[in-house]
Amino acid sequence: MKGVIPDTLKARALLLLTLVFVVSHMISIMIYKENRYASVVLTEATDFGQRIMGIVDLAYRFPANQRNDILSAAQTQFLTTYPDIVPIKAVACQQDGASSEISRRIFQPFETRPSYQVDVCVRRFGGVWPLLGQEQKKRVDILVNIHFPDDETASFHAELPEANSLFSDRVIIYLVVVTALALLLAWHLILKLIAPINRLAGAAEKIGVNLDVESLEEVGPRETRVALRAFNEMQVRLQRQLHGQTEMFAAISHDLKSAVTRLQLRCDLLHDEKEREGLQRVVKDMRFMIASIIDFVRGDSTEEPIRRISLGDLLASLCEDLIEESVPIEYHVDQTVHLYCRPMSLRRAIQNLIDNACKHAGSAYVEMQVQAAGVFINIDDQGPGVPESRLEDVLRPFVTVDASRTSTSSGMGLGLAIAHKIILSHGGTLRLTNKPGGGLRAQLYCPFGNPLRS
Template sequence: MIVLPESLKARSLLMLSLIFVLSHGLSIFIYESNRERSILLTEAADLAARISGIVDLAFGFAPNVRQGILDAAQTQFIVTSPDIVPLNTFDCLDNDFAGEVKTRIENAFAHHPDYRVEVCVMSFDSPALLVGLGSENTRDLLVNIQFPDGETASFRATLPLPNSLYGEAILLYLIVVTIAAVLLAWFLILRLIEPIHLLGKAAEDIGSNLKVPPLPETGPRELRVTSAAFNVMQSRLQRLMQSQTEMVAAISHDLKSAITRLQLRAEMLADEHERQGMERVVADIQKMVASIVTFVRGGASREPLQKTNLSYLIESVAEDFRDEGKAVKDDVEDGIQLLCQPSELRRAIHNLLENSLIYAGSVEISLTKKDGNVIIAVQDNGPGIPEAHLKNVLRPFFRCEPSRSDSTGGQGLGLAIVNSVAQFHAGSLELKNRSSGGLLAELRLPLKVSPNSQHRAKKIDPLA
C-alpha cells in the first residue's frame, strides 16, 4: 500500500519531483538510444573521406610506390594491407546500421566508378586481423579496394564507440538539476498553497469571532473569486448577528421599561409581605434580563486588545473575592504577559470563581505556563458535574439543576460566557471532575498566537 504525505504541499512537491525525474530519465534514454548510431555514422563518413583521400593520393603514383604511401598513411585507427582480405572470413553485420555505413563509404568513392569497393562492418566478437585493433569499445570496419590497374589494398579501421551517458556525470547532473527543481517547485508551491491555508484559517477564525478582518482579494482570478465569496458570507453573518444583537437590545429596553413600572407598582403595595415577594420577583427578572443581554453583547465586544499582566489580573480578582469574605486561594506564576481583552478576560475569571464558590466552600486558582500556553486552573471541593453534562454546561442556558434560582447557579450563562471569551482568544475551556472530589476548570490561552481578530494582518499575493 502506497503511503502518501498528509499535506497538500508535500504531495504536490512529490508529484512534481516524480514527473521531473521521469521526464528527464525518459529524455536521456531516448537520446542515448539514438546517440551511438548517429556518432558512429558520422565517424564512418569521416573515415570514408579519409580513406578516399589516401586512395586518390596512392593511385597517382606507380604501383611499386603505392604501398609506401599506404604504409605512411597508417594511424592508430587505420591499418593498411596490400592484399584483399576475404569478407567471408568475418562475421559481417547485416542490418540497417551496417547498410548505412556501407552506403556512406561507397558514396565517398562515387567519383571513382572504376574502383571496386567492398565493405564489412564487423561485430564485436570478430577475430582481430591485426594486432591492436578490435576491442569492446570499438566497431571494426574492413574496406577492400581494387584499383583499375588490378592492384589491391585493404583498410582495417576502428570506429570508437561513444561512452555511455549512464555514468557518474549524468547521475551528478540529475541530482543537481533535481535539487534545483525541487527548491524552485517548493517555493512556487508555498506561494500557491498559502492562500488555501489562509482560507482554512479564516474559516476557523470566523467560527469564534465574526469581526476578524476580511480576506485580501488578491492573486489569481480563482483565488479572488473565492476570497470575495468568503467575505460576502462573513458580511452576511455579521449583519445577521448585528440584527440579532439590535433585536435583543430593543427587547431588553422594552423589558427594562416594563420592569421599572412593575417595580414602582410593587413599592406601592400596602401589604409588606406581598411587596417583598413582588420585589424579589422583579429582582430575579432584572438579573435574568441583564444576564441575557450581557451574554449576547459579549460576542460583540469592541474592547481593544492590550498587553496585559495576567498574573496581576488574576491576583486582583482573587483579592476582590477575599475582600467579600470568600475563601479563595491563588497560586500565580509572576510576570506572565498576554495580548487580550482584559475586561472580558477578567469577567471570565470572575465567572469561574463565582461558579465554583456557589457549590463549594473554598476555591483555588492557579496560573502556569506550559507548551506555549497559559493555563488558568480553578479547582474546588464541591460535588462536581455529572460526566454526561461536562460539555453541555458550556452551552448557553443549560443547567444541571433546572431552576433559575441565584442560590443554585443563576441562569446557566456563566460558563458559556467563559467559553466564548476563551474561543475569541484562540483558547479553550475544559472541565474535569477531580478524583479527590470537586471540579477542575482549565482555561488554556496561547501565548504566541494572537487572538482571532489579529489573524489576517498578513497579505498574500500568490503569483498574481
C-alpha cells in the same frame, strides 16, 4: 504514502514541479544523447571511408607484393588491415536503417573510384544506450573488403570510438545549478500563488474571534478576487445576522425590564403580605433571569479595545481582589506572559470559572502554567464533579447539572457558557475534566499565536 507525500500545498507543488523538471530534463538529455551519438558515429564513418580510400589509392600505386607493407604501416589503434578478405557471409552483419546509413557514408568516397569493388559489413550496432551505467556500451564494429582492379584484395576492420559521456563534471554542475535556480524561482512563484489562500486562512481565524475585523482587499487574479469577494460577502452576512440577534436580545431585555418594573410597582401596592412576598420572589427571579441573559449577550461584545497585558499580573490581581472579598480561593502564579486580549472580558471569564467552583465546591485553587505553544490556567475544586457524559453539555447556555453538584446550587446555567464564549472569542479553548482524586478542573488555554495579535 502519508509519510512520503508532504502535508502542505507549498511542499506538494514544489515536489510536483521538481519531478516534472527532473523527468523532462532527463528525457531531453536521453533524446539529445541518442541523436548526438548517431551524429558522431556517422561523422566518424565518413572520415573512416575517406581514410580507407586514401590508403587503397596509395597501396594500388605500388606492386602487389609491396601492398602488404603499405597496409601494415596504415594500422592504428582503431584500424586493423589484412591482405586477405574476410568473407562477409561468415560475419553476422546488421541490417537496419542506422547500419545502412553508416554503409552509405563509407561507400560515398568510393563513388569516384568505380574500379574498386567494396563490400561493407556493420556489426554490433546496439540499441538505446542506457543513460547511466557502462555495462552495455554502444559501439560500431565495421568490416570493409576491397577488391583491387588487378584481383588483389585487402580487408579493413575498425571499431569506431564512442562519443564521450555527457555526464562530465561540468555537465553535472550545470544541471545542479540550473535545477536549484529553477526550484528557487518555482518556490517564489508558488508562494505568490498561494498567498491569497494564506490571507483567507488568516482572515477566517480573525473573524472567528472578531467578526467586525476589516474586510479583505479584493486584489489579484480573477479567481482570487472572486474568492475574496465571496469571503467578504459571507462576513457581511454573518455580521448582519449576529448583530441582528444581539439587537433583538437587547430589545427584548429592555421591554422585559420595563414590564418587570411595572410588575414591581403593582406588587408594592398589594395589601396582602403573603401575596406580596410571593410576587416579589417572582419579580426577583425574573430580574435575575433578565440580567443573566444580558450578561450572556454581552459576552459577544467586541467594543472593548484589544491591549497587550501581563496575564500573570491580571490573574494575581483578580485572585487578590477576590481574597479581599473573603472568597475562599488559593492561587499560584510564579511567572507571567504577555498576551493581546480584551482584559476586562478575559478577567470576567476567569472570575466566572472561579465563582462556579466556589459555588458548587466551596473553594477553588487557581494555577497558571506557561508552555511553548501557549498558556494554561487551571481552576480546580474539590466538589463532586460532573458526569463524564455531561462535561460538554454544561458549556452550553441554560444547561445545569445541579444533581451532580451541591443541592443548594442555583442559577440559569449561563456562567460557564459566558466564560466559554469569551475564551473562544480570544482564540482559546475551555475544557472541563474530572480529576482522578475527585473534583472538577476547568482548564483555560490561550495560544501564543492568538489571532488578536495581527
